Amino acid sequence: MIDADTFSKGSDYRNLRTTYIIFICTFDFLDHGEPLYECKTCWTKKSRDIIQDKSTKIFLNSTVGTADATPDQYPEVDKDLFYLLQYIHTHTVHGDFVKEIDEELTNIKFSETQEVAYMTYEMELLVRHNDGIREGIAIGREEGLSAGRKEGLAAGRKENSREIAVSMLKKGLAIQLISECTSLTKQEILDLAKKHNLL
Template sequence: MSVIKTNAMNNFANADITDDIFFCRIMSEKQFALPLLQRIFPQLNIRSIEQPISQFTIKNNRKEHGVRFDVFSEAEQKYFDIEMQTTHDPTLGKRIRYYQGKMDSTFLKAGENYDLLPPTYIVFICTFDPFAEGAYKYEFSHIYDQTNHVTLKTGTHVILLNAYGTNPGSINGGLLNFLKLVAGEKATRYDPYLKQIQDKIAELKDNMQWRMIYMQEYNAIAVKERAEGIEQGITQGRAEGLKQGKAEGLKEGLKQGRKNSIALFIQNMLAQGSNEDDILKTLMIGFQLSEEEANDYLHANRVK
């Protein structure tokens, strides 16, 4: 059994709401996403939302760095991205900046007025304190540094939730209960919403079809991370090559290395009995290939 498959099985067995694949699946249902938004944003009085989209991807071309939102939804002409963040990321601020730009790029057509940009809300649910200030809820807006009384009205809102805050009186009880669930603690009082989430997780774990989907998605993520590592190596290698005046030769060598990695991945999946549709999907997600490119790679390695 491969290391990836073993890890996937262990993660599946121990999964809770912080597992990204489970989180996206559960929050893709209105009955779970709406109450969460209501707890995070009680001041907005959200009554209904459009169908949430999990793993919503924006990538305009192959050379561009795309983004994939965990859970994306619209509520009363406001747009929300909800992310589950379980690892410390020193570039989180710039990542949020990029997410915001990508989100905005989908709203306006040529010639339309900036006034048409809708309010947006980017939420990161963190299983750690991102600023070590003890707050459960960090909210950010564009405020004039000198007085703190003047706000730049961009319509953008960034919220970072911390599951391990120390000031429970600063947020509503419903949000506090949810964050305790994220932290693996018991709620301060019985909460039907949390019970529904836990029941849904148990239901999914008993569903063999969902288990197969989970394994495929986990494998795709692992492949994607490996591909990103290759791309990072290419970038670093190119920089070193430029210093040595050998950029072109290095680029070609690394490109061939990427091709070899894809070929090896295909051969391994074929040897494990994976069907071609699954291999194609994994190639497209993990290596950011077009359907045509993935088919070409599969054909080239199938006939050998």
Template sequence: MSKTLKELNLEDDFLFAKVMTDERICKELLEKLLNIEIEKITMPEDQKTINILLGSKGIRLDIYVKDENNTVYNVEMQRGSHKNLPKRLRYYQGNIDLDLISKGEKYDSLVKSYIIFICTFDLFKKGRHKYTFESICLEDNSIKLNDESQKIILNTKGVMNDLDEELLEFLKYVECSNEDTAQKSKGALVKHVHERVEEVKNDVSMEVEFMTLLERDREKIEEGIEKGIEKGIEQQKRTLILKQYNKGFTIEYIADINDFTVEYVSEIITLGKG
């Protein structure tokens, strides 16, 4: 059964995107997570879509922001278990880079970038809340490639005390985004996030948008089921025709007893021979 807007947690894409498009909240989370100071961030568009190459698989980003130095931050929410997450990170990085640099421009125009995935599962099962990746030399780990790209995987299922209290509270809040969790939090981050969560959940226009998206998803699922049923029925017809033909029935007789056209039966048999 589908959740209502008020029942959503921050782990749900709709609520996460609506909360994190608040520049103040997004800036506060990034500063806390990366231990940096950001003067300001700009959000070029909600859920930025990158679809550069014809025929290639495009990507739709949950949160895509830039700071005053044009540093790019991409933040994504990931639920369930995704074994292909490392390859997805690689694909996202490649597409973001292609989007940043135009044909004929120098590679120097590629700016620093962070791709941050907030996961409700521990991909590496090492108990950490945070896994940070940069390119280093395998022969000498003191040598970094310095390509100014960093990938971070946050994990709500971590057990180590490897982050400061505010970030640990935030990760708990991701899966249980209610008043009780917010009240138990000592830091300001969760309280600020919760204020925005309450604003979204009590906004009538957000409710309408959420219900519209939900109905659209339902229609797509129903359409997929109908197509699957039609495909199954068609396959049953084909199997029946070929079975009867292999028993020696004529095309005309098969068409007559099944109420098919002779042309349809002939086409199925021709395809079956191929």
């Protein structure tokens, strides 16, 4: 498939591009205890005859990266690559390269968590908002007057905003964000935080 993407119909075979396919394995692909297996296409009758298809498959074996292993045990492998295998196997961070990878993964996980959290809050806000409107309408109906209806709606919305703010405070969200989501003033949010012992 890679060759098909880089090689148009009728092209000269000699124009094949060099390709590397890398498999990162959490098991020993050939059971020889090597950190890396580099494989090329060969003629099965004489395995020494390599087919010049410019394709190399590399199988990385993370099982060599045990907690007590060191890169000195595998001098043929770059230290950064060894530390990557160790990171995959034990989640231990060694070296600048692996540190960068770990930081990037942490950022990605945090971003995904935050995205889910904000989506959850958005849904919660919508539900609470709709509940507040229904509650306000019910209060207004009970009073039976136009003025009472408006006051009921306003009271329902205000109480709804307070409940959302308390919920967000409990989750440790910033006051500025809470203010934007609920339309409450910062002082109102601070008062709620004090009232519910959240400061």
